[in-house]
Each structure stands twice: as structure tokens, then as C-alpha cells.
Amino acid sequence: MRNAWIVAGFALRESVRRRVFVVVALLTVVFLGLYGLGTWQAFKSVQVGELDQGVDTRIVAGAILLGLSMFATLFLGAILAVFLTLGAVRGDAERGLLQPLLVRPLTRGTFLAGRFLAAAVVCVAYVVVVFLASVLITHAFGHWWPDTILLPALELAGGVAVLVALALAGSVVLASTANGIAIFMLFGAGLTAGLLGEIGDALDSHTLSNVAKISSWILPFEALYQQALAAITQDTVGFTRLAIKLGPFGGAETFGPALGPYAVAYVLGVGALALWRFRRRDLS
Amino acid sequence: MTAALSARGLSKRYGATTALDAVDLEVGEGELVGLLGPNGAGKSTLVKIACGLVRPSGGTAFVAGEPAGSPAAHRALGYLAELFRFPDWLSASELLELHQKLAESGGGARERSELLELVGLGEVAGRRVGAMSKGMQQRLGIAQAMIGAPRLLLLDEPTSALDPAGRRTVRELLETLRSRGVAVLLNSHLLSEVELVCDRVAIIARGEVVAAGTPAELSHAGGVEVETARGVRQFAQATREEVPRIVRELVDAGEEIYGVRVVRSSLEDVYLEVVGGR
Secondary structure: OHHHHHHHHHHHHHHHHOHHHHHHHHHHHHHHHHHHHHHHHHHHHOOOOOEEEEEEHHHHHHHHHHHHHHHHHHHHHHHHHHHHHHOOOOHHHOOOOOOHHHHOOHHHHHHHHHHHHHHHHHHHHHHHHHHHHHHHHHHHHHHOOOOOOOOHHHHHHHHHHHHHHHHHHHHHHOOHHHHOOOHHHHHHHHHHHHHHHHHHHHHHOOHHHHHHHHHHHHHHHHHHHHHHHHHHOOOOOOOHHHHHOOOOOOOOOOOOOHHHHHHHHHHHHHHHHHHHHHHHOOOO | OOOOOOEEEEEEEEEEEEEEEEEEEEOOOOOOOEEEEEOOOOOHHHHHHOOOOOOOOEEEEOOOOEEOHHHHHOOOOEOOOOOOOOOOOEEHHHHHHHHHHHHOOOHHHHHHHHHHOOOOOOOHHOOHHOOOOHHHHHHHHHHHHOOOOOEEEEEEOOOOOOOOOHHHHHHHHHHHHHHHOOOEEEOOOHHHHHHHHHEEEEEEEEEEEEEEEEEHHHOOEEEOOOOOOOOEEEEEEOOHHHHHHHHHHHHHOOOOOEEEEEEEEEEHHHHHHHHOOO
């Protein structure tokens, strides 16, 4: 485990030296600034707090805006996850950076664990901080709090951790560019699954709804994102609940208490597969 | 005492291509062994199997008695790859520090500064790798390989980017290592260098060891040359023991003799002979 932390520290130091975090922080400030501007304008233009045919417009506006922010947060987290890991194995091996490290008393499993730790810690911290900042901005302009804060934060964090695991596993078998493309395609596939679920619900199509559900289980970052969306209005009921449409692509869905343990097992499974392949790989 | 490196029947196939075919090689404690061979002969594959970077298709390899690729074997070796690269954002000292941590070396700042001095980089410990010339990076690579005082050093073309002065530094370094009892497997194309410093040489061609022995064993008699007033006369089959007789016969025949040289084939001649270069 000591060596895993050494590898993680090395990866994090590289990100610091290459000013990755400075760029990410600046762009995130821009994103949050724009979100704040949008939220301020949105709450200014609706008659917040007033019931319109039984619908609480403050809750509807707050939830929709935070839902959109959650999508953007996950998207930014996905970008971070991909770029922190896309060349971690094959890319670095092809450049001759990996071999000097792996001839040290460092198993390949430890190396993968270290790279996962570094990327996961950064990405998880990032989405949690950006989500909490979005919650605060929404409250500052709209005086609305989501029904729960910790749970959606953790679920978004889980979603981005799944993406880190997939991108790291992809880096074992794919060259950097191909891996980046593959992970963004998977991310897009997850969004499509959410969209299919929305269409399925609108058309009352069980087939589409089932396809969306199964796809979300196959790509659990999407399931975690949808469950996070659902969590922000989990206690909201009545006409207000019906008026809320969360997220630009997929609606809020719940997947039950098994989703958390399943996501953990999924990450471990992806990690085991990646290690199995990595151990069989010649590093020429 | 166990050999620093012991390879038995080592084979590696990439699909239909055989990179190594039942290679036996041993590097004893404190021994400096040169590995020669043309491009694609399998030298780097052999070194990478010893490092655990490449899995053999057959045979076994042990480093200091431990299976190649195991953490225990990794603790006993230092490695400089032919096509290596270090993170350009690290300084020389930071790179060594990272490898000290991974190699579980307790040498600290003293070991780092000693190693940098040894390879002639003591003045640039704080310089970023990205700001170093290829030759400096290669010397840094040698220092990196020596972290933790390994029992076996595997150096794959360690002088390919060095100027003559740098090559001499490395040659002196290899002598120092030998005096310290460190075993070295030196993979190089520079035959004269290998001939100068190595205790033993193994020549690999088409994945097989085609010649092995000390440089003296590998080189063989190439006849006798006698410089006379009428020019240099060659006795291609003659040996050192025949020199007095040849000189006597020439003097009896009225020749004036200015010099006699017993010719031995160089390692280069042997190399070209066994790899089919001529």
C-alpha cells in the first residue's frame, strides 16, 4: 500500500507541476460564475415561492437548475477522469516512462491502485466541491435547498470514480487517443440510456424503459447520476414533483439500495480485469 | 553464492517470430558481461525478461536467486533501458528521490549526491530532466539504475547518446562497479568498449547464443607479421611459438628484420565471423 501512495503522490505532483489543477480551477470558477449568473436571472424572472396551480415555482426552478449543474459537474468530472488516466499504462509504456518504475519492487497491481487512487481522489473531490458550490449558489439566489445534499454528492462522486476505473482499464489496452475517445463514447452511451428512459416513460414503452434500466446498470455512472438527480427532490411530492424535469438528457430515477454496493463491486471488477490484462502485457 | 543472473533455456516468441531460442546465460557475482549482437538479435528481449518487463515463452530466469519479475528480484537489480524516458518535469534529484522511495533505499540525500557526482551531474542536481541533453539524461539514467546499490545492473546501450568523454566516464564507472562487486550485464553495439571492460562476452544472433567466453578466448591467432627491408611478410597460419624459427629462417636467408607482430583477431573480427557479417 505504501508504494501505491508513492505512485499516487507522483501522479498528483505531475498534475500540480503541469498546472492541470490551476487550469481546472480557473475554468471551474468560470463555470460557477456562469451558473450563478443563470441562476440569478432564472430566479429573477419567475415568481418564486408562489404557488401556481399547486406548483411551488421556487422548488421547480431550484431543482431544474441544480439538475443541470449536476450534469455539467459530472461532465467536467468525466473530462478530468479521462485526462488524468488516458495514457497511464499503454501511453506511458510506449513513451518509455513506465518501464523504469516497474523494475522497482512495485507490482503491477500496486501501480494500477496508485494511479486509480490519484485520479479518483482528485475527481471525487472535484465533483463534490463543484456540486456543493452549485448548491450554495442556488440557495444564494433562490433560497432553496435540495431535499438531501450528502447523498447526491456521494452518488456523483461514485459516478466519476466509475469513470476513472473505466478510463484506467482502457489505458491498459488502448493507446491514449483511442482510450479517450472510447471513454467519451461510453459516457455518451450512458446519456443516451437516460434519454431512452425519458422517451420510454413519455411513450409508456416498457421496452425502452427496460433498455434504459439495463444500460444504466451496465454503465453504473449513469445510474448513479440519475439516482443523484432523484435524491435532490426525493421528499418533494404532489404537482410540484410532477412539474420537475431534471437533467438535460435523463430523468431522475432510483435504482434501489443495491446500487452503491454494485458500483463498488463494478469498480473492483473493472480493476481486476485491467490487472489481469496488464499482467499479461509485455512492456517492450 | 548464487549467480547475479541465471537464464536457462530462455525462449521468447512473438507470434511466428522467435526472438530468443533456448538461451543459457549466467552473470556471476561482480562479473561484467558484455552482450553483443546485431539489431533484432534478441539482446534487449533477454534483458527485459530479466527485468520482468517481458514474459518468457519458455525457460527460466533468476536474479540473485529470485524469479525474474518478482519484487525480490527487482530489489536486487538496477536497469537502464535503451529507449528510456524520464518525466521531464522532475529535477535530477527528485527523480532519484522517487526511485529511492520505490526501491526502498534509505540512502537519502547523501546517496543522491554521491550518484550524481559519480556520473558527472553533481552540479545540475536541481535541473529539470526536460532541460537536460540526451547525454546528460543517459548519465542520469545510469545513476537511477544504481539507486539502492543493486547486486546486478542491466544496462541496455548505456553509451548510445554519449560523446567520447562521456563514454570514458561510463567505462571508468563500470570499472568502479566491478571493484565494488556489482555484476553488470552490458548490452552494447560498441565492440571496442565491450572488449575493453568486460570479463566475458556473449554474442547473440537470431535469438541464440552463438559465441561466449572471455575476450581472450573468443579472439584467436591470426598469424605472424614480420617487417623486413622488403616490406611486411605475413605468415597467416603461424603461431606465437613459431616466431623464433621464422625469424631464424629469414635471417639465414639474408633478410633484415625490423619488427615482429603476433596477430590476434579482434572481437570485431570474431563478431562478424559468428553473426555472418562477412
